[in-house]
Amino acid sequence: MTNSQHDILTAVYLEQRPALLRFLCARLRNPERAEDVLQDVYLKLTRSNLPASIDNPSGFLFRMAANLALDHIRKNKRARLRDQAWSDLNNEKSGNQYQMDTPHADDALIAKQRLLALKTRLQTLSPKAREAFERHKFDGQSYQQVADTMGITIGTVGKHLGKAIKHIMAVDIEYKNNE
Amino acid sequence: MSKNIAISEPILAQARTWYVRMGDEQAGGDDWALFTAWLEENPVNVDAYDQVEMALADVASVVEAQENITQNNENNENNENNVVQLIAKPKKPPKIIWGRLASIAALFIATLTVFYINNQFQPASVQTYATNVGGHEEIVLKDGTRINLNTNTQISVAINDRTRIVTLKGGEAFFDIAKDEKRPFIVNAMDTKITDIGTSFSVYATDVALMVSVADGIVDIHNNSQTTRLLKGQEAVQMLGFDDIAVRAVDIENISTWRDGVLVFDNVALSTIVPELNRYFKIPISLKDEVVANLTFSGVINISDQNTMLGSMEALLPIKSDFANGQILLYHKN
Known part of the structure; x- marks a missing residue:
């Protein structure tokens, strides 16, 4: 990245900082974590290899913030699962030492079944929705690129994606009773 | 966690719409400000958005893993025998050309260390x-x-x-x-x-x-x-x-009943059973819809022959199978 591009992004970052912080507070529901993630955005901006040209610098910064926030949420979720496993284990020891069939064990099996069901979900998507979804989500194509390759409008791309996401998420309705 | 909360469909629909909208690279600062306002409107909105993000992150990991498996399958297809x-070949010590850059030498040292640790100082x-x-x-x-x-x-x-x-x-x-x-x-x-x-x-x-x-x-x-x-x-x-x-x-x-050519299931949905069965056969089985995916099965399935297996599944469950386009489709009888 050239210096001038870096300067542009830094300038946009400084200009958008309050809006980015507000977004992160809303997304993470925690001002402290929001500050942490915003700090990560800045560090990433100065350190990582950014694309050669960025058409939409403020959109780029918000997306980066959203992705880092998601990483943060997932990391926290894992830590919570670990704590829960630890307390489950301790509760067992104080009770019956051989009672190992914990709710946590069932959770992991349900999670496994859920992932297998997700796979089936992907396979049962309608072909157009699946193509749009895979092109965007797995091949990293932009909406414009998906629209161009499939010969459809950006609006239709959005409709396909919405449909795909709804179909995929229906898996959680199947498993809601178990959780 | 948000997943445990039942969220109404209208709010989930909003979350999906926002997800699609914010996925567009053209989305600018104004769009993100509107999205922020929606998140601030109601904590349930954030929960709904979490659900969308988590479901899609899981899909990404399923597909990544799937790609690895497909590669393994392709590698195996070239082999005629089952085993x-x-x-x-025993690893040869790398030829070190003296006078190379220090960084390259350092890399060799790292490689050698890993090699010897793995082999407990005895190349096996x-x-x-x-x-x-x-x-x-x-x-x-x-x-x-x-x-x-x-x-x-x-x-x-x-x-x-x-x-x-x-x-x-x-x-x-x-x-x-x-x-x-x-x-x-x-x-x-x-x-x-x-x-x-x-x-x-x-x-x-x-x-x-x-x-x-x-x-x-x-x-x-x-x-x-x-x-x-x-x-x-x-x-x-x-x-x-x-x-x-x-x-x-x-x-x-x-445990490992496949050693005797059978799999045992206890009240398991076909959406879970079918991916398990597909490990054993080159022709994949897929499920037509949710109705057949949600059917559950308890019992023993013989996996030594795919046709026999399908025949017994059709006898035990209200399903039928069709072969088309290189795959077997299972669907509900009615």
Whole structure:
């Protein structure tokens, strides 16, 4: 990245900082974590290899913030699962030492079944929705690129994606009773 | 966690719409400000958005794992026999050209260190074994240990005077370990290490989880964050990408029944059973819709022949099968 591009992004970052912080507070529901993630955005901006040209610098910064926030949420979720496993284990020891069939064990099996069901979900998507979804989500194509390759409008791309996401998420309705 | 909360469909629909809208690279500062306002409007909106993000993140990991499996399948298709034995060439010491850049020398030192640690200072010959889709083989090691390889499985075995190390690269294997207190038996699978104290157990690396089931004796499972001891009749599950190990009871009779050409299910949905069956056959089975995906089955399925298997499933469940476009489609009779 050239210096001038870096300067542009830094300038946009400084200009958008309050809006980015507000977004992160809303997304993470925690001002402290929001500050942490915003700090990560800045560090990433100065350190990582950014694309050669960025058409939409403020959109780029918000997306980066959203992705880092998601990483943060997932990391926290894992830590919570670990704590829960630890307390489950301790509760067992104080009770019956051989009672190992914990709710946590069932959770992991349900999670496994859920992932297998997700796979089936992907396979049962309608072909157009699946193509749009895979092109965007797995091949990293932009909406414009998906629209161009499939010969459809950006609006239709959005409709396909919405449909795909709804179909995929229906898996959680199947498993809601178990959780 | 947000997943436990039932969120109404209208709010989920809004969350999906925002997800699609914010996924567009053209979305600018104004769009993000509107999105922020929606998140601030109601905590349930944030929960709904979390659900969308989590579901899609999980899909990404399923697909990544799927791609790895497909690659393995392609590699295996070139092999004519079910068991392929490759004898790895002993690694030659790298030729060091003196006077090269210090960074390259440092790289060699790192490589050599890893090489010697892995081999406990005794270069051992490494043997690799693999089965094709539908294959099943038994290997007997020099120490008397028996390893049964299930369909589409790849392992490598390194034995020297101090250790016995098996690496499960993919698939499922049942181990009946010959007792040798001086040489621990270690199975590496994903990032997890399973050590054994003279016993028999199965290790199954699916595309989403690692499962270890103990038929006899005791095994220890170590990963980055914890060690878990498994006793006879226990099964451990570790999800791919997570360090948590969950333990539950398992019926010893039902461990690795594939060795006898059958699979046993107890009230399991077809959406879970079918991916399991597809491990054994080249022609994939798919489910037509949710109705058939949600049917549950209890009992024994014979996996020695796909046609026979489908015939008995049609007899036991209200389903029919059709072959078209290189795959078998299962659908509800009505």
